């Protein structure tokens with residue numbers, strides 16, 4: 173039966189440039205009621221810019237946008253929200269000093285009699301939030317402060333907030349999910365997939381992901397962006413994963429599958445019975461130069477907190493950290509960096525970079541090397557070092573002097589990594605979700621650099637996005653469950669466990 177309704181979204185010849193960069197170049201497309209459309213493309217292809225236009229954050233330079241048959245021009249995000257566009261951005265946008273309910277209420281136009289009389293109706297605010305959370309199967313108390321939540325729980329709140337919009341008058345809302353699964357565990361991803369299927373009944377969805385399997389599983393149609401343009405726009409039944417990969421990438425990026433050979437030297441980093449109240453308890457592990465250890469666990473397993481303690485960003489309550497066989501005292505980030513430790517955090521925007529500072533300066537932040545002489549900076553040399561990393565990591569755009577905020581998420585991640593790889597005596601690389609937000613090609617480039625660091629003698633402790641990533645990269649896997657040691661696997665020595673085995677050890 174033909175759908176008599178106008179498309180929920182119609183874009184005609186949308187363009188948006190930043191200086192010479194045509195981030196979105198003449199994009200026209202339609203999204204119909206109840207459609208789940210996958211949006212994919214390499215890092216820097218223009219996906220986020222297109223989504224920002226739909227969300228009222230960026231204005232197009234030219235072109236027309238219609239929602240439910242009406243032309244729209246957004247002056248800001250609130251206009252987009254009122255027109256029925258709900259977005260979960262790559263970077264989180266919650267107010268951390270407010271409760272979950274207060275955050276969800278920011279998107280709600282519902283007001284009770286009490287509120288119309290000028291009073292705060294906490295009952296309504298908390299009830300609505302509880303409903304929104306229940307809708308996506310999350311059990312969190314609406315009165316919890318967002319700042320007290322883990323990254324993953326905050327992501328679930330973002331999703332709850334995006335799915336609770338109501339454009340009214342029979343119009344269909346458009347829900348945009350910008351890589352929502354990048355930060356989720358397998359079980360949570362399944363919940364989200366179920367939720368997206370349910371959304372079809374009352375909304376249209378644009379779903380951005382770098383995971384092609386997920387796109388094939390969830391979406392009805394797929395749009396591929398390449399260098400700002402639409403390269404492909406097809407029903408999912410008409411494409412294969414290989415077609416999508418080829419449509420996305422320019423060159424022939426071959427993911428390297430090679431496990432680094434386990435070294436026999438003494439551990440460079442050892443954790444003995446580490447505990448931190450409420451996070452993890454009695455955890456021991458060690459890594460030798462050239463070895464990759466993956467820490468695997470579901471939400472709340474303690475992996476992230478453990479890594480932060482090893483880096484000196486949080487204190488432990490008990491146990492010992494040893495570097496080069498010597499127990500450390502009064503461990504701190506400063507001491508960790510001096511000892512050759514490096515940490516790429518999951519939350520790169522808030523912890524891993526200075527967004528307004530040029531890429532060159534970001535790379536020189538912790539280890540300026542020849543880019544500084546005593547207290548003096550040497551801009552020329554600093555630029556040469558940065559250019560070397562830009563070439564090795566294929567950072568785009570190839571402009572080392574641009575502020576980091578002007579780079580796409582995946583390219584920012586490459587710069588954050590370069591900052592640490594630039595260390596003159598790198599001993600241990602602590603990587604918390606290093607491939608988050610990276611496309612397949614960029615992921616392969618980063619993995620190659622991680623292996624190169626290993627080959628040069630660094631040890632790596634990795635919290636991967638997926639179990640597959642752990643199995644591909646690591647020599648050893650340590651599984652944590654509820655903050656406790658659950659299992660460990662020596663992949664080189666004892667053969668690889670199956671994904672199902674590891675999942676069973678996690679939950």
Ligand SMILES: Nc1ncnc2c1ncn2[C@@H]1O[C@H](COP(=O)(O)OP(=O)(O)OP(=O)(O)O)[C@@H](O)[C@H]1O
Pocket residue numbers: 190193194195213214215216217218219220221222568569577578579580581582583609611
């Ligand atoms: N504020 C800005 N100023 C200058 N250039 C920008 C700005 N925002 C984006 N760009 C550029 O526009 C291009 C498209 O970036 P965009 O963030 O839309 O890519 P993306 O496909 O979302 O990438 P990723 O998957 O890495 O997030 C990139 O070359 C980027 O450097």
